[in-house]
Amino acid sequence: MTKNILIAGFGGQGVLFAGKALAKMAMHSDLHVTWLPSYGPEMRGGAANCSVVISNEEIGSPLVPNPDILIALNRPSFDKFGPCVRSGGAIFADSSMIDERSDRTDIDAYYIPASRMAADNSLSGLANVIVLGYLLAKTSLFDYDAFLADLVSGIPASRAALVEGNTKALRLGYEYGCCGHEE
Amino acid sequence: MAKVLMKGNEAIAEAAIASGCLYYFGYPITPQTEISEYMAKRMPKVGGLCLQAESEIAAINMVLGASASGTRAMTSSSSPGISLKSEGISYLVGSDLPAVVVNVQRGGPGLGGIQPSQADYYQATKAYGHGDMHLIVLAPSTVQEMASLTGEAFDLADIYRTPVIILADGAIGQMMEPVDFSERRRREIPPKTWATCGHGGGRKHNIVNSLLMNPEDLENSIRDRFERYRKIEAEEVRYEEYMTEDADIVVVAFGIAARVCKSAVAAVRAEGIKAGLLRPITLWPFPSARILELADTAKAFLSVELSMGQMVSDVKLACECRRPVEFYGRTGGVIPAPGDVARKLAEMAREQM
Missing domain, CATH: 3.40.50.970 (Thiamin diphosphate (ThDP)-binding fold, Pyr/PP domains)
Incomplete structure (x- = not known):
């Protein structure tokens, strides 16, 4: 089993962090994993994306031209990468940033107003984690409790205040996916 | 650890x-x-x-x-x-x-x-x-x-x-x-023993020049x-091989290109094309002797690089013109997808038939 994941958005939305959280969880689950960022001027704003490949076999190419899972955090990413999603794959989109809806019938498209939920719950900058929670609810990629434990274990003691926010954000997204709030 | x-x-x-x-x-x-x-x-x-x-x-x-x-x-x-x-x-x-x-x-x-x-x-x-x-x-x-x-x-x-x-x-x-x-x-x-380090007058001084x-x-x-x-x-020659034993086409690639090629080889194998990969780990010394051995069983070689074709000349030298050596590459910062390499391999396989 190999999952090709592409996470895309603006620089500063936590695109690389979200990918890293998935990659660490994969590593701690004894799976093979690669994480490849777009690099260069993107670090200073503009488009950013990262490719994560998770597999129970050794991974060849770390590039993800055709993702099984696309996490789109803004409209340009949704427009650019939505058509590239592999047939049978899924899009997870932050609908507070994307007013468009995919017209593809061969993939699953999931929408969550993650940025608005983050703002409403004083979770500034954690829309990425809200989408990860939503992803966990809608796929069998990782167990929610295990992922939460892994996510917060990576937070250093000096920044313990982040534990609460990340926990809340992940739960919000997960519950949104489980409780049928969706459009 | x-x-x-x-x-x-x-x-x-x-x-x-x-x-x-x-x-x-x-x-x-x-x-x-x-x-x-x-x-x-x-x-x-x-x-x-x-x-x-x-x-x-x-x-x-x-x-x-x-x-x-x-x-x-x-x-x-x-x-x-x-x-x-x-x-x-x-x-x-x-x-x-x-x-x-x-x-x-x-x-x-x-x-x-x-x-x-x-x-x-x-x-x-x-x-x-x-x-x-x-x-x-x-x-x-x-x-x-x-x-x-x-x-x-x-x-x-x-x-x-x-x-x-x-x-x-x-x-x-x-x-x-x-x-x-x-x-x-x-x-x-x-x-x-050649180092120019302090020795308290215990030996003749070393010169690096x-x-x-x-x-x-x-x-x-x-x-x-x-x-x-x-x-x-x-x-000190080092290399890794993947499915070369019975390969008709041996891909030679290193670094990131070799990973792309490994995916491509696995993909074309599933379609019945007998491809394999030789990945040089030492580029100098180059695994020339092993490439010459593979020329006994392979029908052709394909060098895949992120350039206009450089290592391909070493592959040609290594197999002593006994087999055709083709090239596929992208340059300027573009990384080919496994599908691109797989298409090239399919094309070569068709030519061999």
Whole structure:
């Protein structure tokens, strides 16, 4: 089993962090994993994306031209990468940033107003984690409790205040996916 | 030790420190600056020195000085910066000094771009400096190898008294994978009796120099060095093979290109095309003997590179024109998809029928 994941958005939305959280969880689950960022001027704003490949076999190419899972955090990413999603794959989109809806019938498209939920719950900058929670609810990629434990274990003691926010954000997204709030 | 998730660049820096490198001299350039950042953080904690030099030329000459004193020293850069270091690399060779030089390649020529490239193959394997010389060139293709080959590079440099090049690329430098630092064999290192270090008047003083005005002396020193090169060619060739035993088409690729090719080989195998992959880990010495052996069973070779085709000429030389050698590549920072390579393999398979 190999999952090709592409996470895309603006620089500063936590695109690389979200990918890293998935990659660490994969590593701690004894799976093979690669994480490849777009690099260069993107670090200073503009488009950013990262490719994560998770597999129970050794991974060849770390590039993800055709993702099984696309996490789109803004409209340009949704427009650019939505058509590239592999047939049978899924899009997870932050609908507070994307007013468009995919017209593809061969993939699953999931929408969550993650940025608005983050703002409403004083979770500034954690829309990425809200989408990860939503992803966990809608796929069998990782167990929610295990992922939460892994996510917060990576937070250093000096920044313990982040534990609460990340926990809340992940739960919000997960519950949104489980409780049928969706459009 | 448990596996850690790390960028390839960081893995090189950590592995260098774990191998006893105490001096790092660098100058920032994308896509390898994480090496400098990591060294700046860690070196002071292990009693070493990380110094940002005023230029790449200064950095390589600082490596020369540190190495002459008998310590392990390293510098790193990306393609344009490496060109600046080429004079110093030649001086290191002429002085018989060990050193590790990392090139995390980006597109060229000139300032080029910042995306991954393998277009410095000729430079690394043929002419990293002027004069009659070779360098050991190692080509990692995983983050784990970024770590293990860095350790290996320091050992090879000390054993053969030569600079060793790690020829990586922007993709492997920037990507993260799990890496285990306990996975490394350590080799026996001969004592550095030539080092220009303090000895309290206990011996005749050593001289490190690359200037030999008498032609016979210079010729003798080069001949000595080439005897070492012959030993390296006999003992240090390394490569990995994937499904080559019954392969009609043997793909030859290194670094990030080899990973793309491995995916492509697996894909075309599923369609009944008998392809295999030979991945050189040492680009010099090149696995020529193994390629010649494979020419007995393979019908054709395909060199896949992130360039307009450079290693392809070494593959042609290695198989002594006994089989056709084709090329597929992208350049300028573009990485081909496995599907691109698979299409080329399917095309070659059709031609063979």
